[in-house]
Amino acid sequence: MRKSFDKHWYAWAMVLPTVIVLGVLVFYPLVRGVLQSFTNLNESNQRDEICTKVLGGAETCEPNPDAAQFVGLDNYVDILTGAQGDFWLQFVNTLVWTVACVAFHFGLGLGLAVMLNREFRFRGFYRVALILPWAVPSFVAAFAWRFIFDERFGVINGALRAIGLDPVSWFEQRWTSLFTAIVANVWLGVPFMMVALLGGLQSINGDLYEAAEIDGASSWQRFVNITLPGLRPVSSTVILLGTIWTFNMFPIIFFVTRGQPAGETEILVTGAYRAAFEGIRDYSLAATYGVLILSILVVYASVYRRMLAKQGEVF
Amino acid sequence: MSGMSAMPPAAVAADPVETVATSRAPRQRRRSERSVLASVGLHATLVVATFCALFPIAWVMLSSIKPASEIRRSEIALFASPTLENYRTLLSDTDFPYWFLNSVIVAAFTMAFGIAMSATAGYALSRYNFPGKRGLMWTFLLTQMFPVAILIVPIYTIMANLGLIDTKASLVIAYLTVAVPFCTWMLRGYFDTIPRELDEAASLDGLGPFGIFWRIVLPLARPGIAVTAFYTFLTAWAEVAYAIAFMQSSRNYTLGAGLQQFVPQFSPRWELLTAGAVLVTLPAAIVFFFAQRHLVAGLTAGGTKG
Numbered sequence: 001m002r003k004s005f006d007k008h009w010y011a012w013a014m015v016l017p018t019v020i021v022l023g024v025l026v027f028y029p030l031v032r033g034v035l036q037s038f039t040n041l042n043e044s045n046q047r048d049e050i051c052t053k054v055l056g057g058a059e060t061c062e063p064n065p066d067a068a069q070f071v072g073l074d075n076y077v078d079i080l081t082g083a084q085g086d087f088w089l090q091f092v093n094t095l096v097w098t099v100a101c102v103a104f105h106f107g108l109g110l111g112l113a114v115m116l117n118r119e120f121r122f123r124g125f126y127r128v129a130l131i132l133p134w135a136v137p138s139f140v141a142a143f144a145w146r147f148i149f150d151e152r153f154g155v156i157n158g159a160l161r162a163i164g165l166d167p168v169s170w171f172e173q174r175w176t177s178l179f180t181a182i183v184a185n186v187w188l189g190v191p192f193m194m195v196a197l198l199g200g201l202q203s204i205n206g207d208l209y210e211a212a213e214i215d216g217a218s219s220w221q222r223f224v225n226i227t228l229p230g231l232r233p234v235s236s237t238v239i240l241l242g243t244i245w246t247f248n249m250f251p252i253i254f255f256v257t258r259g260q261p262a263g264e265t266e267i268l269v270t271g272a273y274r275a276a277f278e279g280i281r282d283y284s285l286a287a288t289y290g291v292l293i294l295s296i297l298v299v300y301a302s303v304y305r306r307m308l309a310k311q312g313e314v315f
Numbered sequence: 316m317s318g319m320s321a322m323p324p325a326a327v328a329a330d331p332v333e334t335v336a337t338s339r340a341p342r343q344r345r346r347s348e349r350s351v352l353a354s355v356g357l358h359a360t361l362v363v364a365t366f367c368a369l370f371p372i373a374w375v376m377l378s379s380i381k382p383a384s385e386i387r388r389s390e391i392a393l394f395a396s397p398t399l400e401n402y403r404t405l406l407s408d409t410d411f412p413y414w415f416l417n418s419v420i421v422a423a424f425t426m427a428f429g430i431a432m433s434a435t436a437g438y439a440l441s442r443y444n445f446p447g448k449r450g451l452m453w454t455f456l457l458t459q460m461f462p463v464a465i466l467i468v469p470i471y472t473i474m475a476n477l478g479l480i481d482t483k484a485s486l487v488i489a490y491l492t493v494a495v496p497f498c499t500w501m502l503r504g505y506f507d508t509i510p511r512e513l514d515e516a517a518s519l520d521g522l523g524p525f526g527i528f529w530r531i532v533l534p535l536a537r538p539g540i541a542v543t544a545f546y547t548f549l550t551a552w553a554e555v556a557y558a559i560a561f562m563q564s565s566r567n568y569t570l571g572a573g574l575q576q577f578v579p580q581f582s583p584r585w586e587l588l589t590a591g592a593v594l595v596t597l598p599a600a601i602v603f604f605f606a607q608r609h610l611v612a613g614l615t616a617g618g619t620k621g
Contacts, residue, residue: 008443008445008446010439010443010524010525011439011442011443011445012439012445014435014436014438014439014528015435015436015439015440015451017431017432017435017436018432018433018435018436018495018496018499019436019451021432021488021491021492021495022454022458022492022495022496025470025473025488025489025491025492026458026461026466026492026496028469028473029465029466029469029470029473030461030465030466030469032469032472033465033466033468033469034465036468036469046472108364112361112364115357115360115361118357120354120357120358122358126361126364126365129365129368129369130361130364130365130368132368132369132372132600133368133371133372134603135596135599135600135603135604136372136596136599136600137549137552137553137570137571137595137596137599138553138555139553139555139571139574139575140553140574140592140595140596141371143574143575143578143588143592144371144372144374144375144592145371146578147374147375147378147585147588147589148371148374150583150585152387153386153387153388153585155374155391158390158391159391161390162390162391187367187368187371190368191368241459244459244460245459247462248460248462248463250463250555250556251553251555251556251571254555254556255555255575258580268462268464269462269463269464272462272464272465273463273464273467273556273560276464276467276468276560277559277560283468283472286464286467286468287465287468287469289464289465290462290464290465290466290468291465293462293464293465294460294461294462294465297460297462298457298460301460
């Protein structure tokens with residue numbers, strides 16, 4: 001032990017600040033959050049004791065008779081059976097949202113990256129222009145798209161009117177409303193995928209393409225047999241990260257659809273947030289949501305890693 | 316960016332960060348002879364894509380210089396009696412300047428602490444083998460999965476107990492939990508690309524482990540540090556959920572929490588929002604253009620070597 005300390009003390013000293021911050025502000029809250037999910041904690045019963053000032057300035061405290069209590073799995077049962085909140089509606093929304101966003105991010109990002117990887121005029125201009133949405137903070141992008149889709153003054157409905165079509169009440173139906181949020185998030189997320197995949201494309205050995213060409217492979221065959229496998233290390237990472245980020249993406253739904261109509265477009269993260277901080281603050285419900293979201297993501301990430309491992313990827 | 320494109324492939328390979336970051340001259344594939352039709356198709360697609368990428372930004376900018384009455388019209392007009400009135404109202408009649416200042420302070424502190432912590436931790440993870448290293452690496456990746464929903468309430472109660480609600484410190488601390496694990500992961504990937512021989516040579520010259528880190532590795536890692544700076548800055552600049560939950564008085568809001576006040580469900584004031592959006596995006600865009608060259612390089616270097 002002593003020897004181990006002498007040998008490693010500087011390494012430990014260097015990671016210590018980070019470990020402390022993570023320990024105090026990520027893992028301690030995480031444990032508390034998990035514990036809270038087994039209680040009925042909310043805004044009105046969060047105090048453990050009630051203190052009253054008595055004459056002379058002293059304070060007496062006694063235990064709060066209505067303090068939050070341990071309720072076992074009640075929150076989980078309530079949520080999963082739909083007795084409280086709209087878990088399954090939000091779950092479906094989250095799935096549609098995540099799959100649609102990541103698919104479009106990756107598909108469009110890959111298409112643009114392949115195009116930009118060629119030599120042609122104005123390539124530098126296109127590259128900078130296409131990356132630009134990345135520089136826009138996500139809540140600003142959310143407001144911008146909300147403005148564009150605005151039912152009365154928005155440019156999209158204005159354009160529809162101008163060509164003689166009826167304007168669409170985007171936020172009055174579940175799927176059109178979710179559609180607007182997906183458009184906003186796709187716009188925001190494509191540049192990241194594009195640049196990451198462009199980096200991956202440039203690391204593929206050019207000789208492979210020449211050899212394939214000599215063997216008479218068509219450009220589609222080259223794409224499927226050289227480009228896609230060559231992109232594996234990059235694409236597996238960005239898809240994993242992209243899925244997690246999109247799943248937990250808060251500001252777009254929160255500001256673009258705002259859950260309209262009537263909460264039908266909330267995803268799990270925004271649903272949990274509204275439970276915790278809007279109306280009567282139901283902290284335990286939000287914590288339970290959090291545990292469920294985290295479990296879904298951990299399961300997803302480990303299945304994903306196992307799939308990659310089976311295909312011989314070392315992520 | 317064009318300055319880097321002449322870099323020979325060999326030099327690029329020795330420095331993976333640059334490989335990804337630059338648009339190096341494409342290899343001669345002998346299939347560059349493209350038919351006119353394919354060429355037109357390529358440019359047409361890219362023009363459409365560029366239009367889609369730029370239109371929302373341009374539209375918000377154009378709208379921000381229209382008077383409110385013009386924004387509230389159903390016909391489309393690119394320009395309509397341009398004016399800077401919205402900006403004037405925003406800066407003098409609202410709390411926007413306070414939000415902006417608050418955001419600058421929060422982002423600056425998040426950046427400073429974030430860099431200090433993730434650089435030291437990233438260096439230790441890159442150079443030393445010590446008990447607990449693997450576990451730590453996985454922990455950092457795992458924290459990426461934590462939804463804001465599970466941490467926000469416990470962190471809120473901790474801050475409330477410490478009396479930090481409605482202060483900038485609470486936001487700085489909360490943002491560090493988001494930014495530090497990712498930046499550590501990213502910087503470790505960057506440090507891995509700096510040859511260890513340099514450390515060894517410095518060590519022979521009598522520098523201790525901290526001296527090597529401070530005098531040798533950090534100066535070489537400047538591009539990586541730039542990316543970390545950008546990432547931590549933007550994390551703080553663009554965050555909304557914690558900001559709305561923690562900040563309670565209008566003058567203490569950051570931009571993320573403040574801007575939404577302009578667009579309540581009924582009678583939104585888009586003229587103020589669009590002007591605010593332009594002012595919020597400007598600093599982010601400036602920082603972004605200095606860092607973007609290195610950005611994804613840092614990401615993929617960290618990600619693929621895990």
